[in-house]
Amino acid sequence: MPDISRTKKTLTVSYREKTVGTLAEMENKKIAFSYAPEWIETGFSLNPFSLPLKEGVFIPKKSHFYGLFGVFADSLPDAWGTLLTDRFLAQKGIAHENLSSLDRLSLIGDSGMGALCYHPSQEYSIITEVTDFDRLAQECRELLQSKENPVEDLDTIYKLGGTSGGARPKIMTDLDGKSWIIKFPAHVDRKNIGEMEYDYSICAKACGICMTETKLFPSKLCSGYFGTVRFDRISDRTNEGTDARSPDTKQKAGKSGSIVRNHVLTAAALLETNYEEPALDYHSLMKLTRLLTGECREDIENMYLRMCFNVLAHNRDDHAKNFSYLYDAANNRFRLAPAYDLTYSNTYYGEHTTSVDGNGRNPGEREILKVGTTAGISKKRCQELFEQVKGCVEEKLKKYLRNC
DSSP, X not given: OOOOOSXXXXXXXXXXXXXXXXXXXXXXXXXXXXXXXXHHHHOXXXXXXXXXXXXXXXXXXXXXXXXXXXXXXTTSOOHHHHHHHXXXXXXXXXXXXXXXXXXXXXXXXXXXXXXXEEESOOOOOOOOOOOOHHHHHHHHHHHHHOSSSOOTTHHHHHHHHTTOOSSSOEEEEEETTEEEEEEOOOTTSOTTHHHHXXXXXXXXXXXXXXXXXXXXEOOSSSSOEEEEEOSSEEOTTTTTTSOOSOHHHHHHHTTTTOOEEOOEEEHHHHHTOOTTSOOEEHHHHHHHHHHHHTSOHHHHHHHHHHHHHHHHTTBOOOOGGGOEEEEETTTTEEEEOOOOOOSOBOOTTSXXXXXXXXXXXXXXXHHHHHHHHHTTOOHHHHHHHHHHHHHHHHHHSHHHHTTO
């Protein structure tokens, strides 16, 4: 186990083996960032809103990202990955309460979501081979239900899922030349949660929503485990028949089949907003998509489709971290990333996390059309797309929506 007893005060950030800049902890625990001179000459802005490509020291104005800018907080795990990390460290006799944000990024090293890497790295390396999803699922359940009982495969589970986002247990692994995220049920989930998310993904694709390949992995304990190919790790074999939304990636992957990492930003990171609170409206997401993509009609309509789908398919967990954008180096702009985390969901306050024209509790066709037309889509086209999604959802998801 690497020595992390001495808190890190600086880290180097890199992208595809090129130095991007330096993170440094200040006395108030906020993490400042500055670009490397060579990156300013040849690179791109990590976040065009809060980190413009220029000389100087940038200091985050908000504190809900553990003192970090959102783009670096995106590299940190969410609830499940954080739980794994803390349990893993406790098993090694390390008090996770003493770790700084830079310590945690150092633990991430080059295994985080997206393309950014952090050095010096303190990753814990073990050899992992995924052979039994049912066993991993059971041990993940035990981890969630107990704080004291040891888990036999904690090292393996941590290595496979310690950098993951989201709240549900999951692993990240390579199978057949593709990088997958495979989810397991939490103890509070319905037993067929994997099958349901898979059915939602099939319906979303039928609606015209861009997604990567999805699969229902077999199980002897339930109806299956939902898996989706990662869009931040791409090879020339990864997205056959799908739109990876990154021309630069497709060109560089080439015939070798080697994995290329994509720079990804969530809407939460781009806007430096707290995704755990209802802080956005779809008007904001449509405007963000227009600005980042240079008025790309395909991406604007795809965001509109996702709004329609989330409302009609009862996906209320549509928070700011569930929408992402991929950097397209070939055209020096961002594209809307493929959709993810589309499933039946509620929130504890009974509303959509992202409101629709100000309505989070019961938005309908009127509010949806208002968002679309305000974004520059013709009313006729908005109506066509709405009916397209409505028809698909009613046909393919009615068994999940009967009691909605």
